[in-house]
Amino acid sequence: MKKLFVIVRKEFAQIFRQTAILRMMILMPILQLILIPLAADYEVKNVNLQIIDFDHSSYSRDLVQKLDASPYFRLVATPSVPEIARVNIEQNLADLTLTIPLNFEKDLIRESKSTVAIEADAVNGPKAALGCAYASQIIADFNNEVRDRLLQMPRFSEFTRIEVASSFWYNPFIRYPLFMVPGILALLVTMVGALMSALNIVSEKEAGTMEQLNVTPMKKYQFILGKLIPFWVLGLVSITLGLIVAYFIYGIVPRGSYVTIYFFSAIYLVGALGVGLLLSTFSDTQMQATLISFFIVMFFVLMGGLYTPLDSMPDWAQKLSMINPVSYFIRVMRFIVIKGSGIRDLIPELKAMILFAVVLNTLAVLNYKKRIG
Amino acid sequence: MEVRKPGIKNKNSNFRGQTLLFRAMIIKEFKHVIRDSRSLFFLLAQPIMMMILFGFALSNEVKESKAVILDKAKDGISHQLIDRFNQSHFFTVVGQISDEKDIQHYFEKGLARIAIVFPPGLADDLKHLNQSTVQIIADASDPNTASIAASYAGAIFHDFQNEELGRFKIPYEIKIEIKMLYNPQLISAFNFVPGVMTLILMILGAMMTSVAIVREKELGTMEVLLASPMHPMQIVLSKGIPYLVLAFINVLIILVLSVYVLHVPIRGNLFLLLAESLLFISTTLALGLLISTSTEKQQVAMFISLVGLMLPSLIFSGFMFPIENMPLPLRVISNIVPTRWYYGIVRAVMVKGLGFWSIWKPTLILGTMTIVLTGIAIKKFNIRLQ
Numbered sequence: 001m002k003k004l005f006v007i008v009r010k011e012f013a014q015i016f017r018q019t020a021i022l023r024m025m026i027l028m029p030i031l032q033l034i035l036i037p038l039a040a041d042y043e044v045k046n047v048n049l050q051i052i053d054f055d056h057s058s059y060s061r062d063l064v065q066k067l068d069a070s071p072y073f074r075l076v077a078t079p080s081v082p083e084i085a086r087v088n089i090e091q092n093l094a095d096l097t098l099t100i101p102l103n104f105e106k107d108l109i110r111e112s113k114s115t116v117a118i119e120a121d122a123v124n125g126p127k128a129a130l131g132c133a134y135a136s137q138i139i140a141d142f143n144n145e146v147r148d149r150l151l152q153m154p155r156f157s158e159f160t161r162i163e164v165a166s167s168f169w170y171n172p173f174i175r176y177p178l179f180m181v182p183g184i185l186a187l188l189v190t191m192v193g194a195l196m197s198a199l200n201i202v203s204e205k206e207a208g209t210m211e212q213l214n215v216t217p218m219k220k221y222q223f224i225l226g227k228l229i230p231f232w233v234l235g236l237v238s239i240t241l242g243l244i245v246a247y248f249i250y251g252i253v254p255r256g257s258y259v260t261i262y263f264f265s266a267i268y269l270v271g272a273l274g275v276g277l278l279l280s281t282f283s284d285t286q287m288q289a290t291l292i293s294f295f296i297v298m299f300f301v302l303m304g305g306l307y308t309p310l311d312s313m314p315d316w317a318q319k320l321s322m323i324n325p326v327s328y329f330i331r332v333m334r335f336i337v338i339k340g341s342g343i344r345d346l347i348p349e350l351k352a353m354i355l356f357a358v359v360l361n362t363l364a365v366l367n368y369k370k371r372i373g
Numbered sequence: 374m375e376v377r378k379p380g381i382k383n384k385n386s387n388f389r390g391q392t393l394l395f396r397a398m399i400i401k402e403f404k405h406v407i408r409d410s411r412s413l414f415f416l417l418a419q420p421i422m423m424m425i426l427f428g429f430a431l432s433n434e435v436k437e438s439k440a441v442i443l444d445k446a447k448d449g450i451s452h453q454l455i456d457r458f459n460q461s462h463f464f465t466v467v468g469q470i471s472d473e474k475d476i477q478h479y480f481e482k483g484l485a486r487i488a489i490v491f492p493p494g495l496a497d498d499l500k501h502l503n504q505s506t507v508q509i510i511a512d513a514s515d516p517n518t519a520s521i522a523a524s525y526a527g528a529i530f531h532d533f534q535n536e537e538l539g540r541f542k543i544p545y546e547i548k549i550e551i552k553m554l555y556n557p558q559l560i561s562a563f564n565f566v567p568g569v570m571t572l573i574l575m576i577l578g579a580m581m582t583s584v585a586i587v588r589e590k591e592l593g594t595m596e597v598l599l600a601s602p603m604h605p606m607q608i609v610l611s612k613g614i615p616y617l618v619l620a621f622i623n624v625l626i627i628l629v630l631s632v633y634v635l636h637v638p639i640r641g642n643l644f645l646l647l648a649e650s651l652l653f654i655s656t657t658l659a660l661g662l663l664i665s666t667s668t669e670k671q672q673v674a675m676f677i678s679l680v681g682l683m684l685p686s687l688i689f690s691g692f693m694f695p696i697e698n699m700p701l702p703l704r705v706i707s708n709i710v711p712t713r714w715y716y717g718i719v720r721a722v723m724v725k726g727l728g729f730w731s732i733w734k735p736t737l738i739l740g741t742m743t744i745v746l747t748g749i750a751i752k753k754f755n756i757r758l759q
Contacts, residue, residue: 018670018672020668020670020673021670021672021673021676024673024676024677024680027680028676028679028680031680031684032680032684035684035685035688035703036684036688038699038700038703039688039689039694039698039699039703040693040694041694041695041698041699045698046697046698048697089554090721090725090727090731091731092717108545108547109545112544112545112546113545113546113547113548114546114547114548115547115548115549115550116547116548116549116550117549117550117551117552118549118550118551118552119551119552119553119554120551120552120553120554121554121555122553122554122555122556122557122559122563123555123556123563123564123720123724123725124563124564125553125556125559125560125561125563125564126433126434126559126561127695128553128556128559129553129559130521132551132553133524133528135549136549136551139547139549140547142547143545143546143547146545146547147544147545150544150545151544151545161503161504161534162499162504162505162506162507162530162531162533162534163504163505163506163507164506164507164508164509164526164527164530165506165507165508165509166508166509166510166511166523166527167508167509167510167511168510168511168513168516168519168520168523169480169510169511169512169513170480170512170513170514171513171514171516171519172513174513174516174519174520175516176516176517178514178516179514179515179516179517199672199675203671203672206592207591282411283411285409285412285588286584286588286671286672286675287409287412287581287584287585287588287671288409288411288412288415290580290584290675291411291412291415291416291419292411292415294415294419294576295415295418295419295422298419298423299422299426302423302426302431303426303430303431307431307693308431308432308433309433309435309515309517309518311435311437311438311439311486311518312431312432312433312434312435312436312437312518313430313431313432314429314430316430317429317430317431320430331483334514334515335481335483335514338514339480339481339514341481345481345482
């Protein structure tokens with residue numbers, strides 16, 4: 001036990017001596033936490049709209065005004081000919097073109113119907129679809145107003161209406177950071193646990209100091225524990241840092257308890273460290289370790305539902321996410337922070353994470369050979 | 374005083390010698406890369422994995438959202454509406470509940486994303502009062518999915534109202550014709566193929582080059598190389614060339630996968646696209662070079678690449694996160710991130726089929742960045758040598 005303590009102290013000393021890496025480890029979570037939630041705002045707003053108004057009637061002007069006043073759109077141009085509009089779309093200056101034809105008002109009043117055209121830059125499909133939906137909604141509202149004006153009938157009419165009342169639970173103001181921050185915390189713990197520990201072990205191999213460690217009377221388990229314990233501690237430190245940043249920058253206070261967060265992080269970290277150890281047995285150089293862990297972490301994170309919802313994935317991919325430890329941890333963090341779920345709500349996830357920790361570490365230890373070559 | 378005036382022949386042979394040396398160096402570096410078959414495998418597997426993941430698994434589309442229904446009406450209208458939810462591919466009805474409290478249970482266990490509540494007497498109210506209110510409750514812990522799912526649910530009610538409840542033709546109607554340019558079927562591959570290309574090239578160019586150079590420093594073999602008759606810049610350049618070739622092979626792999634597996638055509642000029650890709654690869658190599666001059670440790674080089682390059686590349690390319698939604702300081706920063714410009718170029722050439730005239734600006738920016746970055750790197754490199 002005393003020997004283990006000495007080894008852990010040596011590892012800590014080594015980590016603290018490399019100030020550059022230490023600085024990176026502190027900087028990385030803070031930067032990520034500041035940047036990603038600020039950037040990851042998927043809400044479609046500020047759609048750049050351009051309007052070609054051939055009609056120049058009072059109705060067409062009303063419609064333009066109504067669209068301009070909407071928070072979803074920014075009226076960037078009112079070109080006079082379609083050619084200019086096309087160039088604007090090509091140059092990404094505009095996302096959406098609304099064309100109001102000549103005689104728009106006259107047709108609406110005399111023929112009782114009129115048509116406007118919307119063209120959307122659909123390279124980014126979901127964005128284009130939403131932009132069109134918003135524009136259609138506003139035009140439909142405008143249509144209702146116009147109809148009321150023309151028919152001069154009371155609002156309570158023979159048109160049967162189903163009103164829809166929407167409410168958003170847990171996040172009533174649709175704040176994106178509340179959603180992204182817990183996910184990024186999970187990503188951070190994974191990076192520290194898997195990537196950093198793998199690199200550390202492999203750097204001993206590459207520098208040749210592994211040979212020296214091998215000739216010491218130290219036991220295999222002592223070496224492994226000695227390597228992993230510092231990173232387990234660092235992982236918990238990084239999550240603490242993350243929670244502090246989340247509080248001071250975004251004012252996010254987890255709805256669940258901190259004990260639950262640390263409890264799950266502590267267990268998850270054991271699994272993540274197992275991944276790191278396993279990776280280190282597969283690689284001889286830091287470059288290999290980087291590439292392999294980058295590949296695997298990227299895979300786990302993308303498939304873990306951090307950026308895109310798991311529900312949108314096809315069945316096979318959803319089944320695959322059952323064996324993805326990161327997806328469980330992202331889910332757990334989100335549930336604790338946003339919904340305030342307790343350990344009792346998360347029993348299936350807890351079981352899965354313990355299973356991962358046991359299986360991954362067993363595999364890693366079996367695969368690990370004290371002697372090289 | 375002796376003035377040496379090397380003859381033309383002499384100069385020529387010197388030049389030839391240098392070229393031969395340089396070629397030998399490049400061959401050596403290629404061997405380094407190829408010998409490390411594990412790394413090579415992952416370098417080539419990475420783009421394939423990402424293309425397949427993005428192509429077949431990941432999407433921002435909201436479909437088959439799990440919905441739970443609280444039907445207090447239990448009449449003809451509510452049954453028709455439930456049928457509509459069942460048929461819609463946007464929703465999967467996972468259950469019917471009889472108590473509002475159960476909604477919380479469904480949300481907390483993650484069993485449902487959205488709850489639809491029909492009020493008692495829905496059909497009667499519609500018949501006699503011409504109006505009734507249904508309730509949509511969304512689990513907004515994922516705000517994006519929640520708001521989209523809520524708007525889809527709203528659309529189902531809206532359609533039902535128009536199709537089933539409208540008793541006569543609505544007068545004074547404004548019709549809307551919608552046309553989706555470039556991507557009429559709204560295939561997400563049109564957006565992510567350029568994105569994946571950008572990311573892969575960034576990883577290969579900047580991270581791999583910097584780590585490869587710093588590795589020589591860390592192992593001490595850099596000193597040996599510097600003692601050779603080669604110019605230091607040639608040593609560094611020869612490190613970058615294998616990765617340039619690899620990056621280019623990756624571009625080809627991505628394009629082939631994109632055209633033949635994902636059926637995303639290249640609408641513009643293929644050679645223009647390849648030339649622009651080469652330009653961007655040079656930019657990333659210059660970045661890698663710069664990183665390698667400022668550190669002695671592989672781990673540090675890697676972290677600079679990961680934190681300083683990968684993260685901004687991912688965030689500011691406009692591929693995953695919409696730039697126009699960012700706060701002003703971030704929008705300003707996005708201008709100095711090379712991936713943003715390359716991503717724009719690929720989208721313009723590949724998806725929109727535009728020619729050089731429409732991308733000369735980003736091309737110029739990338740070119741300037743490459744020259745400036747290389748300049749700084751050379752200067753720092755020379756200082757280090759002194």
